[in-house]
Amino acid sequence: MKNLISLIAAEDPTQTHHWLLPETAEIIYGGLATVIVVTLLVKFAGPMVKKAMADRTAKIQSEIDNARESKTVADAEASKIRAALGDISAERSRILADADKQAEALLVEGRSRLEAEVRDMEAKAEADIAAAAARSGDELRAEIARLSAQAAERAVASALDDRAQQDLIESFISSVGAAR
Amino acid sequence: MSDARIDSYARALLEIANAEGVLSEVEDELFRVARTYESNDQLRGTLTDETIPVERRQTIVEKLLGGRSTNVTAQLVSFIIGAGRARDLPAIADKLVQAASTQQGSEVAEVRSAVALSADQQQRVASALAAKTGRKINLKFVVDPSVMGGLVATVGDTVIDGSVRTRLDQLKSRL
Numbered sequence: 001m002k003n004l005i006s007l008i009a010a011e012d013p014t015q016t017h018h019w020l021l022p023e024t025a026e027i028i029y030g031g032l033a034t035v036i037v038v039t040l041l042v043k044f045a046g047p048m049v050k051k052a053m054a055d056r057t058a059k060i061q062s063e064i065d066n067a068r069e070s071k072t073v074a075d076a077e078a079s080k081i082r083a084a085l086g087d088i089s090a091e092r093s094r095i096l097a098d099a100d101k102q103a104e105a106l107l108v109e110g111r112s113r114l115e116a117e118v119r120d121m122e123a124k125a126e127a128d129i130a131a132a133a134a135r136s137g138d139e140l141r142a143e144i145a146r147l148s149a150q151a152a153e154r155a156v157a158s159a160l161d162d163r164a165q166q167d168l169i170e171s172f173i174s175s176v177g178a179a180r
Numbered sequence: 181m182s183d184a185r186i187d188s189y190a191r192a193l194l195e196i197a198n199a200e201g202v203l204s205e206v207e208d209e210l211f212r213v214a215r216t217y218e219s220n221d222q223l224r225g226t227l228t229d230e231t232i233p234v235e236r237r238q239t240i241v242e243k244l245l246g247g248r249s250t251n252v253t254a255q256l257v258s259f260i261i262g263a264g265r266a267r268d269l270p271a272i273a274d275k276l277v278q279a280a281s282t283q284q285g286s287e288v289a290e291v292r293s294a295v296a297l298s299a300d301q302q303q304r305v306a307s308a309l310a311a312k313t314g315r316k317i318n319l320k321f322v323v324d325p326s327v328m329g330g331l332v333a334t335v336g337d338t339v340i341d342g343s344v345r346t347r348l349d350q351l352k353s354r355l
Contacts (some may be wrong), residue, residue: 144355145352145355146355148355149348149351149352149355152348152351153348156328156329156344156348157328160294160328160329160344162295164329165294165295165329168329168330168331168342168344169293169295169297169301169330169331170301171330171342172305172330172331172333172340172342173301173304173305173308175342176305176308176309176312176333176340176342177304177307177308177311177312
């Protein structure tokens with residue numbers, strides 16, 4: 001490089017055949033040096049660059065693959081979540097439907113049982129009323145019978161004077177005598 | 181008391197009455213005493229009260245029967261009280277009456293009435309019952325106010341009920 005700079009600095013543009021183009025020898029040397037440098041670069045730096053590029057490509061591909069795989073996993077997970085969400089929704093709907101059904105069944109059963117209990121209570125109340133009425137009737141009849149018997153006994157006792165007693169005795173004697 | 185013991189007492193009393201020649205009076209009086217004993221709670225309580233000395237109870241009986249019955253009857257009742265058999269007085273008397281009737285060939289007939297019957301009525305009742313049963317009747321009359329009116333005659337197992345009480349009871353049942 002120092003030689004090239006010295007060479008350029010030493011040149012006088014006015015003394016060349018063309019102010020823009022270099023000297024022939026310079027072109028030759030420069031060309032050879034360029035070929036050598038390029039060859040060396042191709043020979044020594046090329047594989048390294050290729051390897052680096054390949055490594056980079058592999059790394060990028062790996063990252064792409066990983067990303068794709070992660071995306072697949074994420075998609076699968078998302079599908080699972082969506083499915084789970086769908087299942088949860090369906091389960092919730094099913095549970096709500098079951099709950100509605102059970103509530104309806106309970107309501108129907110409760111209403112039926114309540115109606116049956118009301119019917120039983122009405123029947124029992126009617127039976128109790130009838131029994132109470134019958135009991136009251138029986139008690140009333142018994143009381144009337146008791147009072148009637150007392151009244152009859154008092155009436156008979158007051159009517160049993162001496163004459164009546166004698167008549168009864170005579171009647172007994174007559175009936176026993178007649179029945180021989 | 182056992183039946184055998186009651187029978188023994190009744191036979192003993194019967195023999196005494198027979199020996200004294202007052203069987204008819206004694207059995208009739210004992211029958212009345214027994215009915216009075218059954219119907220009078222105070223008399224029954226007094227005669228069976230163990231806290232009252234026996235002599236005192238015998239004196240009560242003798243005073244009650246004195247002048248109202250033969251002396252033999254009073255002594256026999258006093259004897260039963262003294263033997264501590266006052267509770268069995270009705271059973272002994274009934275047994276005696278039954279034995280006396282058997283001895284006389286008659287059937288005991290108990291007639292209950294609310295009022296006392298006249299001698300004529302008693303005679304006619306006896307005749308009617310004898311005619312009905314075909315047997316000689318040893319009639320025992322009991323005045324029982326619970327009869328109210330009419331008569332109830334019991335001859336052996338047969339009851340002829342013409343009482344007002346029974347009619348009233350039947351009326352009560354029908355009511």
